[in-house]
Amino acid sequence: MVAIYRSEVVQAREGLGGAARPWERTGSIDVEQLVTWALADQMVERFETAGLYAIEAEAAGYASSGMGGCGVGKMMQIGHLGCRVDTGGVRIFDAVHPVAYAVASALQHIDGADRVRYHGRAGTRPTEWVEPQHKARASVWVKPWVEAQVEYEGPGRKGGYCPVIILWDEGRRTRGQKLYREWWTALTDLAWVLSTQALGFMVTPPSAPPEPWIAAHKGQGGQAHPRHGSSQPLQT
Numbered sequence: 001m002v003a004i005y006r007s008e009v010v011q012a013r014e015g016l017g018g019a020a021r022p023w024e025r026t027g028s029i030d031v032e033q034l035v036t037w038a039l040a041d042q043m044v045e046r047f048e049t050a051g052l053y054a055i056e057a058e059a060a061g062y063a064s065s066g067m068g069g070c071g072v073g074k075m076m077q078i079g080h081l082g083c084r085v086d087t088g089g090v091r092i093f094d095a096v097h098p099v100a101y102a103v104a105s106a107l108q109h110i111d112g113a114d115r116v117r118y119h120g121r122a123g124t125r126p127t128e129w130v131e132p133q134h135k136a137r138a139s140v141w142v143k144p145w146v147e148a149q150v151e152y153e154g155p156g157r158k159g160g161y162c163p164v165i166i167l168w169d170e171g172r173r174t175r176g177q178k179l180y181r182e183w184w185t186a187l188t189d190l191a192w193v194l195s196t197q198a199l200g201f202m203v204t205p206p207s208a209p210p211e212p213w214i215a216a217h218k219g220q221g222g223q224a225h226p227r228h229g230s231s232q233p234l235q236t
Helices: 008-013 031-041 044-048 054-059 072-081 098-107 113-122 170-195 212-218
Strands: 028-030 136-138 141-143 151-154 158-161 164-166 202-204
Touching (some): 031 044, 031 098, 031 113, 031 170, 031 202, 044 098, 098 170, 113 170, 170 202
Antiparallel strands (some): 151 158
16 A cells, blocks of 8 residues: 655645635725635745745745755655655645735835734734633642632641732733734735735735724723725825
8 A cells, every 4th residue: 555645745735625715706805805705715934935945035034844945855855755745646726816915025024024924824813912711720630610628838838828820911911902003013014015006906004903992991892803804005
């Protein structure tokens, strides 16, 4: 029996069928949605780093995959698996849309681009600012979130206390809000840079609220994610 191993890139690209251009219906697109499309759907970074040595990928701001362009990594892979990785017999969509390349290129000149890339790949937003349900937890549980282990200061079970681990404080809240602002500001800067290029459609600033904790505090809730909500055009 012959085992056939197919590469990660092939499996990831296969089945996408070529991602649709999400701006075609309205002639505009929210910058957050555009980043997710370029990094998650088009996977532009995988093709941007193809053939680069690890040190070259890191210098360009990409996460190194550990597979260089010298061929040594492939030889090590063959030695580890005992066979070559077969990428034949399947259709590989290796044609990345030029707009995805434009997004990747523009990100290289944006402060805070690392956070934009991180959340763009996952299709998420920063949530470090969100207050957890529990602000502290017991160091040792007898029953999780029900009964904690009690320690005593002296013999005879005197001075009983429960050591806790702090999960939330004002310092964490401030840091989470700072990280969110950096992400939102980077998206706004990216929208401006892309809006100056002839892409054939309008790139709008993020519909994500600049300070969602204000709406959350008032109990009004945040705005819809750009995959489902509308966006406002960039004001110049």
